[in-house]
Amino acid sequence: MLFSAVLLALSVAHAQQRQSALQPIDAMVPSRYDFGLPAWAPRPMEPAANPTTPAKVELGRYLFYDTRLSLDGTMACASCHEQARAFTDGRAVSKGVTGESTPRNSMSLVNVAYFPVLTWANPLLKHLEQQALVPLLGQEPVELGLAGKDAEIVQRLAAEPVYRRLFAQAFPEADGEISLATVVRALSAFERSIVSMRSPYDRYRYEGDADALSDSAVRGEALFFSERLECHHCHNGLNLADTVLHERNKAGEIAFHNTGLYNLDRKGAYPANNTGIAEITGRPEDMGRFRAPSLRNVAVTAPYMHDGSIPTLDAVIDHYAAGGRTISSGPHAGIGRTNPYKSSFVSGFTLTRAERADLIAFLTSLTDEALLHDPRFANPWPKKENAK
CATH class of the missing domain: 1.10.760.10 (Cytochrome c-like domain)
Structure with a gap:
């Protein structure tokens, strides 16, 4: 439709x-x-x-x-x-x-x-x-x-x-x-x-202002771009997203991903009104694949995911740390971690309480208050x- x-x-x-x-x-x-x-x-x-x-x-x-x-x-x-x-x-x-x-x-x-x-x-x-x-x-x-x-x-x-x-x-x-x-x-x-382009992170990373980020946010940046968490594979570059087009990349890059948010039938199904680009392509392997949004200003754009089904940044981290979301009951019950179409980059990880706080500090540093x-x-x- x-x-x-x-x-x-x-x-x-x-x-x-x-x-x-x-x-x-x-x-x-x-x-x-x-x-x-x-x-x-x-x-x-x-x-x-x-x-x-x-x-x-x-x-x-x-x-x-x-x-x-x-x-x-x-x-x-x-x-x-x-x-x-x-x-x-x-x-x-x-x-x-x-x-x-x-x-x-x-x-x-x-x-x-x-x-x-x-x-x-x-x-x-x-x-x-x-x-x-x-x-x-x-x-x-x-x-x-x-x-x-x-x-x-x-x-x-x-x-x-x-x-x-x-x-x-x-x-x-x-x-x-x-x-x-x-x-x-x-x-x-x-x-x-x-x-x-005026967030504290921009001033720190691109303009050399060492005081623009807290020590916690700097540690969070290192976590975010580590192979341990693998966030950067889908959220990188100018827009902290892997879909991009500008004068230095005129060919553009386009990507869509399945993050294991659903697995309704144990075969990878997503809710019928939200099947990702499979709705357009008709290809089974495109089930649940959506564009990664920019993480700029992410701290003020809750709720998250394509259907707004995750309410907070802390809960988003839970989803990725688990390697996919488990819904235990109801019409959307399923184990997203075992979704066969899930991106290989959503493999799960563990964080200490301090590391989680650092990661959220980094994500918060992406807010451009002047823009708002x-x-x-x-x-x-x-x-x-x-x-x-």
Whole structure:
């Protein structure tokens, strides 16, 4: 069902791009936008047909927080991506305007510009301009609920005076056109601008500030990158994730993993609505394989895993220390440690109480506090004027 929703969204995207004066999204090039990156950080890639500009980012910020982009005016993109939570929502899974739950946990949008694939388990969604259509138009499940409402979206936005100015500034090549195509391009530009490179760990590791980390966090870093724990195989590099794309790695790297979270039938099965990329590929060996998320800001993005089924960082460590989760009873009962499709890197380990504290100190050092309060990413609508 999720795959059919994606196909619907992609077909609508292509239709909108044909109707618009804009060129279809295609080739990726290094962005020229000023992200405020430190000297050590590479520039992200972006579609050549949708260059990030300050005007487009500002328009996208207004749209991101605008509840007019939902069926009943009660939700916005920001409803499931809160800045204070590193653009996640604090729920196990998200709910749409009809009250229907999505099957997956809301992924952080921080540094999304550095990912060549954009969701937990769909290797086909490679551009934000495509992915944005899924929450806007998808029907299985319904999120923002705007399928078939293209004309109404345009009418709602055109009635807002600030948008006439912002669309004209953002899309002069399209004569300020207000359409689904320009909406998703502006949203994508704003989301690409949400970059986090200012954590204590960044200052310590990349900028030589020896005082940026506590001794405990330094010990935790050594544990994290050790072969004993093997965390670094799936969480490494710029984004502490093994899926990455940027100007120094233009080919990109994409990986999906089974971490032994479930084993319903002793043969490796995951819950039917959350089978990982097997839903797309149809290959049995892809059962339960999901993209490893970035660990940047991980301390503020609980709950964890693709379905939000692990509530705390301490419990996540328990899961990996056991080499897979055991669920003793109920519909999801099973021993994840014996899942035949589980990654070989999830082999289990033991930690002392002090080592566990050090590991959590390291993970906490990945929080970019400035990002969580940066006005560039905050709601621009005055409360009394925000659409309802």
